[in-house]
Structure formats: C-alpha cells, structure tokens
Amino acid sequence: MSKKIDSKPLIELENVSLTLSGQSIVKDISLSIMPNEIVSLIGLNGAGKSTILKLILGIHKPTDGKVTRHTKRIGYVPQKFEFDRTIPLSVHELLKIYSQASDPKIEAKLKELSIHHLRARNIGALSGGEMQRVLIVNALLMEPELILLDEPTSGLDVLGEKDFYCSIEEIQKKYKLTVVIVSHDIHLVFKHAKTIFCVDHCLVCHGHPEQVKKSDAFKKLFGPHLVPFKHHENEPHS
C-alpha cells in the first residue's frame, strides 16, 4: 500500500537541456526522483551534476525540456556558500532569515545536529565543516520533502566524510526525506545511495548501485576508479 503512495515521483526532468553562453552544459536529461530514498548524481568534474541540482531548484531555467516539481518543500545545501565574510551575522540570524522558523525550533534543530554551541558565532568565523552543518540545519528547518546536497563532503577529511554520510542516512530515515547528493566520491555514494544517476552532460546510466556498477557506460566513464569495488562484484544483489 505504502509503495503505491510512494510511486509518484517528487521531481521529473523530461528531455531537459541547458545551454549557457553558447555552451551545452546538460543535454536531453530525463529522470525521476522518487520519494523517501537517497539518490546520488555522480560523474566527473564538469559533467553537469551541480547544474542538474540547480535545474531542479529553479536557479537555472532549462533551455529545452521540462522540470516538474511535485513538492515545493526543497532544502538546498550548495557546494560553495559564497558570502561576504565580514558581514556581522550570527548562525542564529542566518537560520532565522532563510528558514523563517521560530526560535525554539532553531534551537532544537541546532541541538539535534550537535552544533548548538555555534548559535551565536559569526558565520564568517565558521570552518567549512561547521558551515556545512549549519546549512543542513537550514535545509531541515524548511521541513523539506527533498534535500539537495551539492558535493557536501568536499571540505571534509576521510573520517568527516564517513560521519557525514552516516548522519545523512540517519536524517533521511528519521524524517523520511528524499536526499539527492551530488558527489564524485563513488565509494561512499555506492554504500549509502539507493539510486544512482551517472551523468556525463547527458544521462549515461542509472539504477540501483549494483546495476550501475555493472553497466558498460559506467565502467567506461569511471574505469580506474572501479578498482576498489571489484571485491563487491560477485556479491548477490541486495
């Protein structure tokens, strides 16, 4: 029964293309993002992964094709949060401005992600990892059905990356969210995501991690990076 309810996609991209300054960034992408799962967009640098997130969010309008959003509650954690570091703005103020949530709600969410001690800190004084967590709190405060994370672990070390993916998995389960992660860390993505979209300006393959891992298109694109996964190849599909 619940599967029937869940079978309607949250986001649909139909033959979406985007050209910026005469350069084709993504071409003829069609994909659906289903509810309540961790989805990952993988690909090499400049393959158009972040652009797809921005198309989903509406930051970019497609040159061709159609983006349909069946939810308005979308949280977003950008890859680079560019801002004037001299601005006198505390973490609490930042969260209040974007999420418009009440003070107790902000306090509770900061505690939940173990960053309550940062509430009065100026945002210009935060480290990359701290800012990442603040932005996740911000996204969660919007009570989203869908969270878009653009290269969320780019500023973290190996342990930080592992912790991050574990917390994202916990959050996803707790709030029954759909999480879309853009990443080129295929190790962790294959471990945590349920659906993978492999992008090289167009969609080259997609499906369950095990399916994607076996596809020729994926092997062609990521050839050398596949080595660490070889020991998984003979394991039965989950």
Next chain:
Amino acid sequence: MSLILDALQFGFFQRALMVGFLLAIIYALLGNFVVLREEAIIGHTMANIVFMGIALGLLLSWDSFWIMILAALAGVLFIDYLQRSSRFSRDSILALTSQISIAAGIIILSQVEGYQNVEGFLFGNILAVSSSDLWMSLALFLINIVGLFLFRKQLTQLVINKELAISAGTNVERVNFIFMLLLALTVAAGIKIIGVILLAAFLVIPANIAKNIASSFKQMVLLSVIVSVIGVFAGLFLSYYFDTPSGAMIVLVLGVMLIVTNVFKRR
C-alpha cells in the same frame, strides 16, 4: 549650547534638520543593502541617470521632478535589461551606465542656452529646503519604511546568498527589481535636496561604519541609522558654527566616524 539654540531659531535650519533626519534614516537603511550587495557605486549611477534626466528636462522645458523620476525608472529598466541580456558583470553594468549617463547629461546640458550650473546637482543645498521638500521627504520616508519592512527578509536573503534565497522560495528577480525601484525613487527625489555627493556618502558611509562595530545584522541596521543621524546633526551644527558648506561638512563628520571606528573595529 548657545550655538545650538542660536541655530535653532531659524526656520531654514529647523527644516534642514528635519529633512536631514528623514533622509539620513532612509539612505542609511537602503545603504545596508547597497554595501552588502557590494554595489557602493550604485548611488553615483542612479544620480548620474537622474542628472541626465534633469538636463533633458531643462532642454525640453519639462517639469524637472517628474522627469527625474522617469529618468530613474528608465535607468532601473536599462540596468535590469543589461543584467538579463548581456555578459557584463554587475559592477561593470553599474559603472558603464553611470559613465554613459553623465556623458549624455553633459552633452544635453551644453545645448541648453545659458545654463552651466552643475554645482547644485553635485552638492545640493540642504539649508535651502522648502516646506514642499519636507513633505516630499516625509512621503519618501514612509514609502521606504513600508517597502523595506515588507521585504526585509527577502532583501537580506538576497544580499547574503542568492542561491539560498531561491531555495527559500524567494522570487529574487522581483525582490531585486523592487529594491532598485525604491533606490531609484529615493535618489531621484533626494538629489535636488542633498546632491550627488552627500547622497552617495549617505548610502555608503553609515552602513560601513556600522559594519565595523556591529556584532549582529540587526545591530548593523540600527547603528547605521544612528550614525547617519548623528552625522547630519553634527555636520549641520558644525557647518553653522564654522560657516562652511553643510553637505560637505556632513560627509566630513561621517568620514571621521568611519576612520575612528575602523581603528576600534570589532575583531
């Protein structure tokens, strides 16, 4: 003290204080967003567009107030058009619009017989404000207070990070347009009273002073207003005492405050 009482006897001085008070608040509030958008040049750009409008009004013998407003609106649309259709960066668009406008204004003015006075446009004359200027400043004050209050969250979202603003559901293009419209209207209406130099200073200096010492965004907004009002009052009284141009003295007072707060800025 006797100096203050002495100056306050004069109706023109009282009007200057009242108009200065209202405009100082408006420009300081707008200035916070101007400074955080890193668009300090925008005051000059809008002022130069209005200057072109004034010149055109003189050439065609049209009513200068309405042509100033029309010129400011046309300027906003032009900047918006370039922003959407060109590959130029935002600061280039503002700079080139400013340069083209002043060049066009000077050429138009050269065709107006017997008119060579651009000094009034540059410095204004806050001591010569009339009652109608006072009413206009009050109307401007109310429009800005309402506009900025209604869009305060969206404007702040936009100056911090545009992409997060979009993800929060803010129509950034609309908010941007509304801000530019408010700014254009305020510059166009204020230019005759306080001139380009004081106007640009009001937009940039108080917000930067506040940024130096504030520890939160709310504080920055509040301090910018306080600093701006202090600048007007101190500048007007000092200009009365030393018998110097009032606009220039206000800018100088704000400049001194900027230097002092930069020494003792928040770490």
